[in-house]
Amino acid sequence: MYFAALLARTEDGWEASDTELDDVEALSDLTDLARDASVDEDTVLVYIEQEDAWFGVVRVDGEEDPRIYVSDAAAAARSSYGEILLTDELLGREPGAEDEIAALEELVGLDGDEADDPEFGPGDDGAAGRRTAAVDTDDDPEAVPAGPIGDASILADLGLSEQALLTLRTDALAEIADALGADEVLESVR
Structure with a gap:
């Protein structure tokens, strides 16, 4: 089972919304979805998880290239949504x-x-x-590494250290939301 949510930073804190990924076929589609949810080109986080298997975070800051973190690349590679996050660049191809x-x-x-x-x-x-x-x-060249891949410091400036992110396994969204101070708004969409 999958769950996806958008967290958009605003002047008043975070706004959360669940999102459907049915029309998302590539990272560029996901990035566009995040930018559409952005308020004044501020930070938007896209969270995707496959229950008890893997989770991924995509961070979009205005027009900058998205930053990506995936908790288990090998598990994500077996998922259609995970394949969206596992770009050639992320995999070093x-x-x-x-x-x-x-x-x-x-x-x-x-x-x-x-x-x-x-x-x-x-x-x-x-x-x-x-x-x-x-x-x-x-x-x-097609091998995907087991374990985390991507930018582990993706949330460091928002309150979740690289080391803390690397240790998250199950129920990661709750830990991330708590570190961001967005746990209440996220609960409303979960």
């Missing part, structure tokens, strides 16, 4: 690298004979009658 890798994989074996291909070892043909490529997981 070249933009578009995933598309290039997919295109290269399609080119392997176009002639239908992989036996002469140096990337394929002398492995077992197996039941499928195909040789398998030796995979080095250390060099796997």
